[in-house]
Amino acid sequence: MKNETNFTQAFAQIPMQAVGPFKLIGDVEVDDLMVPMATYETPLWPSVARGARVAAHSGGIRVTLVDERMTRSILLQAPNAGIAAKCIAQLQASQDDLQTVVAQSSRFAKLIDTHFQIVGNLIYLRLEFKTGDASGHNMATNAADNLIPWILQNYPDLDYVSISANYCTDKKVSAVNGILGRGKYVVCECTIPAKFCKRFLKTTPQALVDLHIKKDLIGSIVSGGLRTANAHVANMLLGFYLATGQDAANIVEGSQAINHAEVTPDGDLYFSTTLPNLIVGTIGNGKGLDFVLENLELLGCRNPNVEPGVNAQRLACIAGATAFCGELSLLAAQTNPGELMQAHIKLERAASEQMQQAEQAE
Structure with a gap:
């Protein structure tokens, strides 16, 4: 039935x-x-x-x-903190490449900055976007969804953990939004x-x-x-x-x-x-x-x-x-x-x- x-x-x-x-x-x-x-x-x-x-x-x-900016943080995992730090340094030097991928998800989304925290072998990557007249929740998440396969392909040492890492921070009390903006x-x-x-x-x-x-x-x-x-x-x-x-x-x-x-x-x-x-x-x-x-x-x-x-x-x-x-x-x-x-x-x-x-x- x-x-x-x-x-x-x-x-x-x-x-x-x-x-x-x-x-x-x-x-x-x-x-x-x-x-x-x-x-x-x-x-x-x-x-x-x-x-x-x-x-x-x-x-x-x-x-x-x-x-103004809208954020989505993703959670990735590396074999160890050393590899995590190396990958993050390379990623942050590749803003133009990341924006090219973001542009494929929306004509309004624009990546303006990234921030990160490394905890053990975990990478908390905070992506920050301009999103036009939209509040930007879905636009930022869709852009992140497009970025993750590109990151995993170009950095094979990394593994996917979550599309949302709580470092955004969405609908929760935190210090990070006031400091970095959301x-x-x-x-x-x-x-x-x-x-x-x-x-x-x-x-x-x-x-x-x-x-x-x-x-x-x-x-x-x-x-x-x-x-x-x-x-x-x-x-x-x-x-x-x-x-x-x-x-x-x-x-x-x-x-x-x-x-x-x-x-x-x-x-x-x-x-x-x-x-x-x-x-x-x-x-x-x-x-x-x-x-x-x-x-x-x-x-x-x-x-x-x-x-x-x-x-x-x-x-x-x-x-x-x-x-x-x-x-x-x-x-x-x-x-x-x-x-x-x-x-x-x-x-x-x-x-x-x-x-x-x-x-x-x-």
Whole structure:
């Protein structure tokens, strides 16, 4: 008797709103941008909107794309460490040959660097690629799949162990991604006048800086946090990722973000959020759903008249700015005893009542 499993496709409904308006300057120049976020945590929308509002009044969020790359690490085995080291030295001197093989897998994939670790007779080879407007998971893996037979043919002392060696590192907390890079490396920053801190955030620059030091920095050290010093970046990234068709599991490495805050000589607040591991794309799996296409259009990330990669770069900058706004707003709220919980109770209760009214109306 033949075993057959039937799968019925269904869609999960997650509340979604566009929040803002955002003003971005630097590598992305845009006014009055509304950013979609899909989340069950309804207080997130007004919180991010508050951060966007105060930043817009302060001149906008400066976004800078520092770097971009997607990685796949492969695992090979040599008879001994000496042969492993010799093969790696030769491989790293053959970048042009490797790129020729990569080009056969995709017209967008471009090998830009390699790194390695040798453990005993094992070779952990980290391959780093440009992947155009795709987030690049499959493109990098396909390129690696094409490279492995070429490597084994040209280096017969080596044996295949795995297409993925955990030195990538994909959807796991690690130090290597922050050090070597995986995805888009985005820095978002803004200087907020003290009067706007009081008016919009109900706090002072000094109070927010003090909390940042004691919570984001010392608190993260006490907890054993790894390359992370933020309040809740994962919240904003998940909402943004779900609304724009991203692989939501990538918030694991994406949320390894670092806030920095200081009081300027004029008594204003300088605040920044650095996100070295933002993995986003505007084409590929998950991007064909109607609501995703509409949201990418809303964000200006479906422009056919730009070079490959520019749409994804813009998307990453907007994702970083969204995280920045949520960080700024939450830290401000936490400088005031009771504000965070009161907001949650008020907003979540209102959302629950609206849902009950909608169900009764049906």
